Amino acid sequence: MTDLVTFGETMLRLSPPQGHRLETTDDLDLRIGGAESNVAAAVSRLGFDSAWLSKLPDSPLGRRVTVELQSHGVDTPVAWSDDDATRMGTYYIEHGGAPRGTNVIYDRADAAITTVSADELPTERIRESEMFYTSGITPALSEAAAKATATLLETANDAGTTTVFDLNYRSKLWTPEEAAVGYRALFDAVDVLVAAERDTREVLGRDGTPEDLVSGLADDYDFETVILTRGDEGALALHDGETYDQPVYEADTVDAVGTGDAFVGGFLAARLDGENVATGLEYAAATAALKRTIDGDIAVVTPEEVDAVVGEDGAGISR
Numbered sequence: 001m002t003d004l005v006t007f008g009e010t011m012l013r014l015s016p017p018q019g020h021r022l023e024t025t026d027d028l029d030l031r032i033g034g035a036e037s038n039v040a041a042a043v044s045r046l047g048f049d050s051a052w053l054s055k056l057p058d059s060p061l062g063r064r065v066t067v068e069l070q071s072h073g074v075d076t077p078v079a080w081s082d083d084d085a086t087r088m089g090t091y092y093i094e095h096g097g098a099p100r101g102t103n104v105i106y107d108r109a110d111a112a113i114t115t116v117s118a119d120e121l122p123t124e125r126i127r128e129s130e131m132f133y134t135s136g137i138t139p140a141l142s143e144a145a146a147k148a149t150a151t152l153l154e155t156a157n158d159a160g161t162t163t164v165f166d167l168n169y170r171s172k173l174w175t176p177e178e179a180a181v182g183y184r185a186l187f188d189a190v191d192v193l194v195a196a197e198r199d200t201r202e203v204l205g206r207d208g209t210p211e212d213l214v215s216g217l218a219d220d221y222d223f224e225t226v227i228l229t230r231g232d233e234g235a236l237a238l239h240d241g242e243t244y245d246q247p248v249y250e251a252d253t254v255d256a257v258g259t260g261d262a263f264v265g266g267f268l269a270a271r272l273d274g275e276n277v278a279t280g281l282e283y284a285a286a287t288a289a290l291k292r293t294i295d296g297d298i299a300v301v302t303p304e305e306v307d308a309v310v311g312e313d314g315a316g317i318s319r
């Protein structure tokens, strides 16, 4: 049995060295990045079995992704496309610093995953797993990907697998109105919702205090757990009628991309270990803080490092 199965797109990630511009750089660092594989890698690195489902072109570029994920212990039973017309999604990232922001350029149209169907994926892995995670990026990729996302969430739900969904709104993929419709179509099959406060207000159109936001979402869609991520303000969660406030741990930022996924990975690893929501949030915040110090999308961390950030007063994950 797998502890966590995830489903989504992973792209090649190309970035110039810190301080260099895409327009003029001679060098591009090559890594991989995608919300669902970032979460699977974090959970695997924190000691649990994870598998990532997707569709990739059957090419050296596609294999670059599976080889790197396997190096973090993630199982990769993906569908391979031998259609020459399908492409490997790629993103370019130019890191900024005040007053210039970080810029992401996507080149992901017609990626193999845009043609995915649930039938070509090993859905029994989802039925047999403890948790299933996907995010709002996946249904934004194509109609086929949206359909597969819904089918996989329902498969998990029917099997009693805990379903976890992060809104992960990406304005370069769809409009707030399109996203709101896409999200609401999936919410019935979601147990644990992770939502950035900004997306909750600007995409789902909700207002009020952070407490109002989590309780409104939980009441309207019957989520078991709602986690509102609030940037520097930390996170607020609602579970079983109790709210939990989690501040951020201070961190020097080398690369902020992947912080949200590391947060989810830390939370899910602690929950898989039987920890309560309060402890889960501590591990989430600690994994996110560590990620900020690491270049690349993936939280290349160890359980001991996360334990050390949580501190000797933390409840500690027993292994």
Ligand SMILES: O=C(O)C(=O)C[C@H](O)[C@H](O)COP(=O)(O)O
Residues within 6 Å of the ligand: 009, 033, 034, 035, 036, 038, 137, 168, 170, 256, 257, 258, 259, 260, 261, 262, 297
């Ligand atoms: O597929 C996409 O569109 C992505 O954006 C993949 C991202 O690299 C990660 O999901 C990072 O997201 P954060 O953890 O919120 O920084």
